[in-house]
Amino acid sequence: MSTVGERIKQGRNAKGMTQKQLAKKLGVSENYINDVENGRKVVEEKFIERVGKVLGGDLAEMTTLFDNIAYEERKSSESNLKTHNLAKGNKVKETINEVWNDAFSSVLKSVGIYSYDLNKPIGKKELPVISNKIEGYAQDKVLYIKIENDDLLGFRICQGDLAFANLTSEIENNKIYLMDVNGERVIRQLKKLDSNKVLIISNKNMVRTETAHPKDVKVVAKLNRLEIQL
Known part of the structure; x- marks a missing residue:
């Protein structure tokens, strides 16, 4: 579970709210909240701010936490690129191809x-x-x-x-x-x-x-x- 997800879950439980109730207040699906809390979704800072307003938590602390996590993820990614340059490069190419394929699939269909x-x-x-x-x-x-x-x-x-x-x-x-x-x-x-x-x-x-x-x-x-x- 990601640190952001843990913090959201703790705040939600402290408020006595279910995932469904939180999702309704944020205008997202219950599955989305579940994925965030379990670290399966990468959330944006704006979403963190909305959560902070709903749960009444320390918004500055949550935003800083988000920035720190993003920074650590970038550092880890850069380190992996240097250590496994060829393998990572191929993986990046595959990811780019998948992104383009997904983009064109929304425009063209077989x-x-x-x-x-x-x-x-x-x-x-x-x-x-x-x-x-x-x-x-x-x-x-x-x-x-x-x-x-x-x-x-x-x-x-x-x-x-x-x-x-x-x-x-x-x-x-x-x-x-x-x-x-x-x-x-x-x-x-x-x-x-x-x-x-x-x-x-x-x-x-x-x-x-x-x-x-x-x-x-x-x-x-x-x-x-x-x-x-x-």
Whole structure:
């Protein structure tokens, strides 16, 4: 347990406060307080000041204590760098790489490319994350589907093309879906006729249609955008 964590725990206990009560007053989670008290979180001086105000402790003493700990940690780090220069250097590089990877992961996300069975990805593409979404859809609901045949050639959807899609079970009118019908997984256009009928459309060499009840069609994903392979 860190000295700062010990001091916070002592002050909290002296006030007869639980971790949950302290966390509520500070506007943080109970887990955060637990991590601080057990030395798993490095806290900033501003946080120490807020704790001091809530617990009514000696603010100057706590701030000085914080500065001393930070100074000792810097000294220890510098000493380790001098003593284990090569090993530490490699570790620093790894840490920097992890930081950059984390930073870019909040901007770009790998989206899997799948065949129709969706069993496992056969590739991936990087797409930007905007407002925690990818092209307006939840990050865990998007994927690419590799077109396996020319069943929708009339819609300019050809074998080998990549379709950006989102997982869904809802049927919208005149949209193109990856779906299960008649024991087969296919990509088709769906058109609502009424509440009891949908028209399933393919267009390879000519337009082909069949009528089905919506309950007999299991929609898996909706195709939103096509990337043509040249």
